[in-house]
Amino acid sequence: MNNIYLPHLVTIEGIYEEAPDVRTLSLAFKDKALADSFVFKTGQFGLYSAFGLGESTFCIASPPTRSGSIQCTFRKSGRVTGGLAGLSIGDTMGFRGPYGNWFPLDEWKGKDIVFIAGGIGLPPVRSVIWNVLDRREEFGKLTVVYGAKTVNDLVYKTELAQWDERGDVTLVQTVDPGGETPDWKGKIGFVPTVLEEAGPSPANAVAVTCGPPIMIKFVIKALGKLGFADESIYTTLENKMKCGVGKCGRCNVGDIYICKEGPVYSAAEVKKMYDDF
Amino acid sequence: MADIFLKTEYLDRLIGSVRQAGGRFIAPCTDARQTVFKEAHAAKDVVADYILAHNSYKEFLFPQTEVISTHKVKKDSVELKGIECAAQGTVIFGARPCEAASLSALRAVFTWDSIDEFYTKREDNTVVIAVACTRGDDACFCTTVGLSPDSTAGVDVMFKEAEHGWAVMPLTGKGRAFVEKHKDVFEKAAPAVKPLFYPEKIKGVDIEKIKERLSKKEHYEDPVWPELARKCIGCGACTFTCPTCHCFDIIDEGTAYEGERRKNWDACQFDHFTLHASGHNPRDTQYKRWRNRFMCKFKFYPDKFSSKGCVGCGRCIRVCPVRLDITEVMEEMSLRP
Numbered sequence: 001m002n003n004i005y006l007p008h009l010v011t012i013e014g015i016y017e018e019a020p021d022v023r024t025l026s027l028a029f030k031d032k033a034l035a036d037s038f039v040f041k042t043g044q045f046g047l048y049s050a051f052g053l054g055e056s057t058f059c060i061a062s063p064p065t066r067s068g069s070i071q072c073t074f075r076k077s078g079r080v081t082g083g084l085a086g087l088s089i090g091d092t093m094g095f096r097g098p099y100g101n102w103f104p105l106d107e108w109k110g111k112d113i114v115f116i117a118g119g120i121g122l123p124p125v126r127s128v129i130w131n132v133l134d135r136r137e138e139f140g141k142l143t144v145v146y147g148a149k150t151v152n153d154l155v156y157k158t159e160l161a162q163w164d165e166r167g168d169v170t171l172v173q174t175v176d177p178g179g180e181t182p183d184w185k186g187k188i189g190f191v192p193t194v195l196e197e198a199g200p201s202p203a204n205a206v207a208v209t210c211g212p213p214i215m216i217k218f219v220i221k222a223l224g225k226l227g228f229a230d231e232s233i234y235t236t237l238e239n240k241m242k243c244g245v246g247k248c249g250r251c252n253v254g255d256i257y258i259c260k261e262g263p264v265y266s267a268a269e270v271k272k273m274y275d276d277f
Numbered sequence: 278m279a280d281i282f283l284k285t286e287y288l289d290r291l292i293g294s295v296r297q298a299g300g301r302f303i304a305p306c307t308d309a310r311q312t313v314f315k316e317a318h319a320a321k322d323v324v325a326d327y328i329l330a331h332n333s334y335k336e337f338l339f340p341q342t343e344v345i346s347t348h349k350v351k352k353d354s355v356e357l358k359g360i361e362c363a364a365q366g367t368v369i370f371g372a373r374p375c376e377a378a379s380l381s382a383l384r385a386v387f388t389w390d391s392i393d394e395f396y397t398k399r400e401d402n403t404v405v406i407a408v409a410c411t412r413g414d415d416a417c418f419c420t421t422v423g424l425s426p427d428s429t430a431g432v433d434v435m436f437k438e439a440e441h442g443w444a445v446m447p448l449t450g451k452g453r454a455f456v457e458k459h460k461d462v463f464e465k466a467a468p469a470v471k472p473l474f475y476p477e478k479i480k481g482v483d484i485e486k487i488k489e490r491l492s493k494k495e496h497y498e499d500p501v502w503p504e505l506a507r508k509c510i511g512c513g514a515c516t517f518t519c520p521t522c523h524c525f526d527i528i529d530e531g532t533a534y535e536g537e538r539r540k541n542w543d544a545c546q547f548d549h550f551t552l553h554a555s556g557h558n559p560r561d562t563q564y565k566r567w568r569n570r571f572m573c574k575f576k577f578y579p580d581k582f583s584s585k586g587c588v589g590c591g592r593c594i595r596v597c598p599v600r601l602d603i604t605e606v607m608e609e610m611s612l613r614p
Contacts, residue, residue: 001398003359004391005345005527005540051348051355052536054529056554077554092355120555213557239559240551242527245391248543249524250551252569253559255577260390274497276569277559 004245007049007094008034012087013069018155019148021076022120023085024061027095028069040064042105042131043124043236043264046097047244048072050083057241059263060098061123063130070095073123073155099244101264103128103208103234105135112140114200116219118191118211119148122155124236125210129163136168143170143200147191150179172198192218195226202227209235213277220267233267237277253277281445281456282466283436289320290462298458300366303337305330314369323371328414329590333376333520334369335383338399345395345527346538364398368455370406375419375590377407377431379520385582386523395540404455407432408443410474416591417476418604422484424589426473437470444470476589481608484575490610491576497568499613505606506567508599513544515593515603516570521578521586524550545570571606 014026029035040060047055056078062071076085087093105128113132117125132139144163148154154173163169173186174194180186187194191211200207207228209219216235223233239251239258246260254274256262265273283291292302296318304317305324312327314334349356380400387396410417410426419425429435433452436443445463447453456463490496516522526543530536543550546566552558560566578586587603594602 001359001361001394002392003345003395004393005538006359007357009355009357051350051357052529052531052533054538055527075554081554090353092350092353094355094357212555213559240553242525242543246389247386247393247523248526249386249545249573250543252573252577254572255580272494274494276497276565 005096005243007047007055007096009092010095012089012091012093015089018073018157019153021085022073022153022155023076024071024073025084025087025093026062026069026071027093029095030092035068038070040070040098041102042127043102044098044100045238045244045263046070046072046095046099047241048074048080048084049094049096050080050087051092051094053083054080055094055096055242056080056084057238057244059124059127059236059238061127063127063134065131065134073120073126075120096244100259100262103264105131108206109138110140110204112201112203112205113142114205114207115142115144115146116191116195116207116209116211116223117144117146118215119153120155121209121211121215122146124238125208126156126159128208133163133166133169140204141170142168143172143198145172145174145191145195145198147174147176147187147189147194148179149176151175151181151184153179170198190218191215192222195219196222199226202229202232206232206234209233210238220270223267230268230271231266235265235267235270236263237265237270238263239277280465280467281447281463282439282442282468283445283463284442286320287442287462288323291459292317292320292323294459294462295368298366300368302368302370303334304370314371317370326412327371328410328412328417329373329376329592330371331518333379333518333590333592334372335379335520337367337369338380338403339383339387339396339523342539342541343395344537345540347536348538349535350533362395362398364402367399367403368406369403370408372405372407372432373410373590374407374426374428374430374432374435375417375424375588376520377405378424378428378585378588380405380431382521382578382582382584382586383523385578385584389582404433404451405431406434406436408436408438411438411471413474413476414591416594417474417589418479418591419589420476420478421482421604421607422585422587422589424585426475439468439470442468444468479604479608481611482604483611487575487607487610488579490613491572496613501609501613502568503562503564505609506564506601509546509563509567509601510599511546511548511563511566512598513546514596514598516544516546517542518592518596520588520590520592521574545573567601571603571610574603575607575610
């Protein structure tokens with residue numbers, strides 16, 4: 001019998017502390033054939049199991065351009081994420097996926113890309129960023145605007161430094177007022193405001209954003225002010241999910257099942273949706 | 278096959294015949310003075326004078342709780358096993374035509390794109406025998422949603438009450454095979470059937486108008502929603518008794534070393550249903566959850582799956598502890614521009 005809820009077994013190959021209570025796991029499929037044949041596209045998500053505790057939904061935070069393993073980044077905040085945070089290198093967990101749609105990278109060839117993320121919203125965007133960097137010559141100017149509550153809450157600190165040093169990425173980092181440290185060299189302010197100040201050009205450009213729902217709403221507004229058309233703004237709506245395959249009934253925004261028709265949408269599509277996310 | 282008749286006293290033989298073949302015979306039976314669908318062992322268990330069983334029979338196709346996998350966590354590995362759905366042959370006897378119409382809704386959600394075989398295997402092994410309604414109450418509203426006391430959607434064999442038995446009408450291939458298999462208990466006769474009970478169509482309700490109204494984004498901000506749903510206490514009883522509600526949770530049970538994963542009924546009326554780990558909740562107040570359920574019935578299902586989300590069985594009305602009547606909301610929504 002084909003059991004659509006049965007996860008694949010994966011081994012934890014690496015654990016990276018990103019911020020307080022936020023960590024990244026590198027996962028390799030135990031099944032050799034699956035490891036070789038597994039493919040996904042940037043923006044897709046999966047269900048991750050801590051056996052005995054349950055499943056949680058996260059995007060695949062690594063890019064499809066780097067095969068061999070997949071990564072997820074999560075904040076320890078409940079039963080399942082608590083369980084996942086308690087696992088060690090070499091331990092076994094579960095993965096189902098990839099599910100959902102993806103960012104249409106091939107349509108973006110030759111364009112500038114502006115990435116805007118807040119807090120734990122960077123992982124899905126990071127998959128796109130590395131995917132784009134691994135195909136760097138196909139795209140124009142790249143700008144990353146990233147903010148978190150405090151300096152300590154910024155995730156992927158090493159990678160932020162790498163992007164900053166490359167010379168072919170404009171990186172703007174910010175923390176909320178009060179979240180700065182004495183030696184903080186980035187901006188202080190909320191992501192939508194900092195984005196407007198940075199003022200990336202909307203000409204032949206697309207924007208990719210993820211973060212808390214309230215931030216996404218204001219970022220879309222700010223991008224509008226900068227002249228970005230709704231059709232060229234992309235986001236990923238990560239609602240709560242249990243099945244990932246359009247059956248359990250909770251991720252819907254109006255009649256749209258995020259797990260099936262999303263999670264990636266243009267702002268034009270988001271604006272047509274019921275205000276239910 | 279025409280003029281098939283089942284004598285009242287031969288119901289016992291039919292049950293015996295089904296059980297002998299290894300099947301289970303689900304029928305309205307008495308349980309703690311309520312009439313509920315459960316397994317009948319003999320005709321004496323089956324209740325005759327009921328309007329509608331208290332529970333929907335969906336629980337025999339989509340159990341309230343079911344194991345989908347088991348796991349053993351060892352030092353260096355995890356032993357994970359998927360459960361094979363046994364799907365025992367099942368006869369649902371005494372379903373009402375309204376609730377039988379819910380099967381297309383359940384089938385749609387469990388089969389669009391990926392297929393949940395826990396559901397399909399059971400449904401494929403189930404024969405639905407509906408008994409057309411000769412009685413009803415003021416919560417019945419099948420005629421308002423376009424069904425009737427003898428509508429055939431989802432019905433494999435229709436029974437109609439007659440003096441001393443039922444006129445039997447097989448409607449599907451599965452139904453014809455069932456009658457053929459148990460042909461010894463049936464006989465040839467065409468007695469007069471009893472008149473059916475037609476609930477009065479609620480005049481103010483227009484299903485198309487409701488859908489039109491719900492298709493306008495502005496209706497989300499309509500102050501009528503908080504007002505209509507104010508008395509809802511979020512108990513979820515409507516969803517559990519509803520024959521089309523299908524939402525579920527996936528949870529692990531057991532110890533840290535050994536346990537099972539289960540699919541359990543869940544309800545969109547519960548505040549934790551859509552609660553994110555961050556604390557954000559897209560449907561953070563009861564009226565938003567109530568609005569979602571109403572829209573699921575009258576817009577999402579018809580649009581997405583071309584099937585009825587509400588079959589007019591009235592269970593949600595009978596079971597609601599605060600008398601929140603869905604037909605009143607249907608009337609209200611039909612009135613609005």
